[in-house]
Amino acid sequence: MRFFNMRDWTLARREAAAGYMYVAPWVVGFLLLTVGPMLASLYFSFTDYDIVSSPRWIGIQNYTQLFQDPLFWKSLQVTLYFAILSLPSSLVTGFFLAVLLNQNVRGIRIWRTIYFLPSVLSGVAVTLVWITMFNPQVGVVNQILEILGFKGPSWLSDPDWALPALAIMALWGVGQNMIIYLAGLQSVPQDMYDAAKVDGANAWQSFRSITIPMMSPVLFYNLVLGLIGTFSYFTQVYIASSSVSGASRELGGPARSTLFYNLYLFQNAFRYGRMGYASAMAWILFIIVLILTALIFKSSSMWVYYEGELRSKSE
Numbered sequence: 248m249r250f251f252n253m254r255d256w257t258l259a260r261r262e263a264a265a266g267y268m269y270v271a272p273w274v275v276g277f278l279l280l281t282v283g284p285m286l287a288s289l290y291f292s293f294t295d296y297d298i299v300s301s302p303r304w305i306g307i308q309n310y311t312q313l314f315q316d317p318l319f320w321k322s323l324q325v326t327l328y329f330a331i332l333s334l335p336s337s338l339v340t341g342f343f344l345a346v347l348l349n350q351n352v353r354g355i356r357i358w359r360t361i362y363f364l365p366s367v368l369s370g371v372a373v374t375l376v377w378i379t380m381f382n383p384q385v386g387v388v389n390q391i392l393e394i395l396g397f398k399g400p401s402w403l404s405d406p407d408w409a410l411p412a413l414a415i416m417a418l419w420g421v422g423q424n425m426i427i428y429l430a431g432l433q434s435v436p437q438d439m440y441d442a443a444k445v446d447g448a449n450a451w452q453s454f455r456s457i458t459i460p461m462m463s464p465v466l467f468y469n470l471v472l473g474l475i476g477t478f479s480y481f482t483q484v485y486i487a488s489s490s491v492s493g494a495s496r497e498l499g500g501p502a503r504s505t506l507f508y509n510l511y512l513f514q515n516a517f518r519y520g521r522m523g524y525a526s527a528m529a530w531i532l533f534i535i536v537l538i539l540t541a542l543i544f545k546s547s548s549m550w551v552y553y554e555g556e557l558r559s560k561s562e
Contacts, residue, residue, distance in 0.1 A: 292526035302523065309527035319528070321503055322511040323535075325410065329507065330477040332414040338469055341424030342462070348425070349432045359429070366422035374486040377416045378403065403487055406504035413484060413505065424469050431465035432458070460552040467551045471543055478536050481509040508532060 292309055294302035313319050348359050365373070380386050381402035389399030400408040435458060443453045484507050488498045498514060499506030512532070516525035 288526040288529055291523050292530050294523045296523040297520040298522050309524050312524070313527055313531065318506065318511060322506045322508045325504070325506050326478060326508040329410055329414060329480065330474070332410060333417045334473050334477055336414065337418060337421050337424060337473060338466065340418055341421045341469065342428050344421065344425045345428030345432055349429060363422040363426055366420040370482040371486055373419055374416065374483045378487060378490050381412050404501055406502040409501060409504045413487065416483060427469060428462065428465055431462050435461045463551045464553060467547050471540055474539055474543065475536060478532060479509060480507055481513065484510055
């Protein structure tokens with residue numbers, strides 16, 4: 248029987264104290280910079296607050312006004328439409344590039360660097376470049392279309408083409424998804440491909456039955472992060488909308504076709520001084536993203552597979 252050792256107890260307490268000391272900066276930062284502002288915004292969402300004067304409690308009035316605001320529904324519609332355009336295309340394009348860059352050919356590391364580099368560039372600088380490229384008169388995009396025999400649209404100046412232009416612009420940062428897919432592809436066990444080849448499977452059958460199921464957890468991860476990123480889309484549309492509408496005019500042009508949810512939230516908070524109303528919008532957005540993410544997690548049991556499950560099925 249081991250007796251109580253005071254020295255061991257003292258050492259354990261020192262180790263625990265050292266551990267708490269190391270994590271304390273993160274915990275304090277998380278409480279002050281994340282939890283604190285979240286709780287403050289929750290309180291402000293039930294108040295009439297314009298930053299200058301003290302907040303005045305008005306209950307759920309901000310929320311009731313929000314659901315009666317046609318611009319709220321417009322901004323939500325624009326954001327959902329952009330998600331439908333951008334999210335699938337970025338997931339598919341990133342996966343396609345990862346498959347191409349997973350081949351064993353000469354200079355593949357150089358190509359991987361080339362395709363990944365755009366995703367680390369500044370969003371503002373990239374957006375300004377794309378605005379020039381989408382210029383209907385001198386932009387290179389319409390010049391290429393003209394060479395191919397098509398008449399290019401006005402892109403960011405056309406309400407029907409502004410969102411597709413932003414979706415094309417979003418593909419510029421597909422390198423982040425690509426690099427995660429590439430890591431997933433390189434972790435697929437080679438013996439599974441060897442066993443499929445012994446069974447007579449061709450390249451397409453191996454890709455469909457092994458690669459795609461084995462990559463489903465990575466697809467799931469990128470889908471969740473992509474959904475959150477789509478609903479937090481702001482910088483690019485703010486720059487593009489300002490260039491079309493002018494700094495002194497209303498953002499979200501032309502004809503409110505790029506009035507994203509976060510852009511409308513920004514307008515209410517920092518242009519109109521309706522900080523309480525904007526806080527209510529932020530919490531509605533949080534609930535929407537939470538519900539959509541929960542639905543994705545709920546559906547994952549039907550299409551996300553892991554290595555053990557696939558091996559058991561093959562056996």
